[in-house]
Amino acid sequence: MTDTLAPAAPALHPPFGGTPLAELRRRIRGRVAVPIDPDWDAQRAAWALAVDQRPAIIVRAADADDVGTAVRFAVAHRLRVAAQGTGHNAAPLGDLRGTMLLRTDLMRAVEIDPVRMRARVQAGAVWQEVTDAAGAHGLAALAGSSPDVGVVGYTLGGGVSWLARSHGLASTSVTAVDLVTADGQLRHVDERTDPELLWALRGGGGAFGVVTAMEFRLYPLVTVHAGAMFWPVDRAADVMHAWRDWTVDLPASVMSSARVLRFPPFDEIPEPLRGGSFVIVEAVLQDPPAVADALLSELRRLGPAMDTFAPTPLPALGALHMDPPGPVAAIGDGTLVRDLDDAAIDAFLRVVATPRGAALMSAEFRVLGGALAVGSDEASAATGLDGRYLMFGVGATPTREAASAVRVALDALLGEIDPWRSAADTPNFTESPTAAQRLFGDALGRLRAVKHRVDPHDVIRSNHELGRGPGREPRTQQEARS
Ligand SMILES: Cc1cc2nc3c(=O)[nH]c(=O)nc-3n(C[C@H](O)[C@H](O)[C@H](O)COP(=O)(O)OP(=O)(O)OC[C@H]3O[C@@H](n4cnc5c(N)ncnc54)[C@H](O)[C@@H]3O)c2cc1C
Structure with a gap:
């Protein structure tokens, strides 16, 4: 734990009294934690260690029954409920006073049905667990770049995978x-039982209930052509411009990112990367090697210092983006970008490739379009992403000073790119509180109507809330009067 996460002052008595708490502990098969517990700080830590979570109580559910018990307890004690898989995107949740943090990390079962090409996963499963299990049957899941991002949180927020330009947002495969739901009842939601709630859960975020399991389509794909090309960071301008040109007519079979990455000087990072700064293009091509090599030749003409492209089994893609393998103290933020002209690339580099961006470990663009275009799937709340590119920056925050420097650099980056920003953003790459209209766009009214139906008292908190819907019922008499 870092010094940005100070120990919480222990509360002498849980606000709900000893007897109900003892009863809850007796009934929960997982774990109940309250601020007076000796390991409270470990229990409340999110994957994003820079986030200082101080809920009223934590329940780590062992199964769906535990989730139901916990939600009913929360409602009876006028607590709200925030579900959390890993805490990768805990930052926008904000103040957790009066909230039960309902962690699902103990619920990890992954089942693959190779005949129907479906995965069914419990709410705490992380992507590598699914890609490994699916890969054993020659199947691919729409996993993101990070092996330990939670499947459920990622998918509720859309989910941009290495196969996204051909297969769409992961949420469309649910x-x-x-x-x-907030009434404590376990519901099985599919096209037959509740198509409107299923629509909302396909990319509309985590505001509708605590997910205990999710089922989604898998795709028959064993190997892709994948890798990265590295250049020294002083080549950033010509590489980033060339990458942008390369992406303009890129087939939907290819997904790619271009980034400036500063490797920390840690022993576990191999030479020649340790402590070095690079401009890196990563890509996944669902094409035969000869076709992939022809496509990549335009980038190879720039003479990369290192080139790792090779036939790659799907489960190995978890290592491609070099995301941290476990919890880190870091702050990140991102946005969708309408398009990238030369001036936009230059604006990005004015921060990222200069001392203004020194606090950022990584700043990247990912190319969108193809099956990610808005309107690609009308059966989902998130029909696509409203931009040709996605931008995301992140920096390590081992100290308060480092955290301030990262925030300043991120704000500078978002400020420079502002003229090219889309009117929309996407929940997964938005790590600061953001207006619901930006995140959910035209779907927002319909999402609020679903929320009002299944959670009229707004018990369930999502990291990105939907805001006031049509006639939300007051939760307390005091609120009703105000
Ligand atoms: C290193 C890194 C790499 C990433 N790479 C990608 C990528 O390639 N593509 C991409 O799309 N995103 C990516 N992301 C973003 C990631 O998808 C989001 O941070 C996502 O919200 C993480 O989900 P989680 O469950 O791990 O996190 P959490 O913080 O646990 O969950 C985020 C939110 O999801 C909801 N939620 C989680 N579990 C439940 C549940 N059981 N029931 C109801 N709601 C729930 C809640 O609203 C919660 O606040 C990346 C993030 C990081 C830090």
């Missing part, structure tokens, strides 16, 4: 969801 076929069924089990969730406990």
Whole structure:
């Protein structure tokens, strides 16, 4: 734990009294933690260690029954409920006073049905667990770049995978969801039982209930051509401009990112990367090697110092983006970009490739379009992403000073790119509180109507809230009067 996460002052008595708490502990098969517990700080830490979470109580559910018990307890004690898989995107949650943090990290079962090409995963599963299990059957899941991002949180927020330009957002592949709604009931949601709630859960975020399991489509794909090319960071301008040109007519079979990455000087990072700064193009091509090599030749003409492209089994893609393998103290933020002209690339580099961006470990663009275009899937709340590119920056925050420097650099980056920003953003790459209209766009009214139906008292908190819907019922008499 870092010094940005100071120990919480222990509360002498849980606000709900000893007897109900003892009863909750007796009934929960997982774990209940309250601020007076000796390991409270470990229990409340999110994957994003820079986030200082101080809920009223934590329940780590062992199964769907635990989730139901916990939600009913929360409602009875006028607590709200925030579900959390890993805490990768805990930052926008904000103040957790009066909230139960309902962690699902103990619920990890992954089942693959190779005949129906479906995965069914419990709410705490992380992507590498699914890509490994699916890969054993020659199947691919729409996993993101990071091996330990939670499948459920990622998918509720859309989910931009290495296969996204051909297969769309991961949320569009969801076929069924089990969730406990604010009334404490476990519902199985699919096209037959509740198509409108299924629509909302396909990219509309985590505001509708606590998901206990999710089922989604897998795709028959064993190997892709994947890798990265590295150049010294002083080549950033010509590489980034060339990458942008390369992406303009890129087939939907290719997904790619271009980034400036500063490797920390840690022993576990191999030479020649340790402590070095690079401009890096990563790509995944669902094409035969000869076709992939022809496509990549335009980038190879720039003479990369290192080139790792090779036939790659799908589960190995978890290592491609070099995301941290475990919890880190870091702050990140991102946005969708309408398009990248020369001036936009130059604006990005004015921060990222200069001392203004020195606090950023990584700043990248990912190319969108193809099956990610808005309107690609009308059966989902998130029909696509409203931009040709996605931008994301992140920096390590081992100290308060480092955290301030990262925030300043991120604000500078977002400020420079502002003229090219889309009117929309996407929940997964937005790590600061953001207006619901930006994140959910035209779907927002319909999402609020679903929320009002399944959670009229707004018990369930999502990291990106939907805001006031049509006639939300007051939660307390005091609120009703105000
Ligand atoms: C290193 C890194 C790499 C990433 N790479 C990608 C990428 O390639 N593509 C991409 O799309 N995104 C990516 N992301 C973003 C990631 O998808 C989001 O941070 C996502 O919200 C993480 O989900 P989680 O469950 O791990 O995190 P959490 O913080 O646990 O969950 C985020 C939110 O999801 C909801 N939620 C989680 N579990 C439940 C549940 N059981 N029931 C109801 N709601 C729930 C809640 O609203 C919660 O606040 C990356 C993030 C990081 C830090």
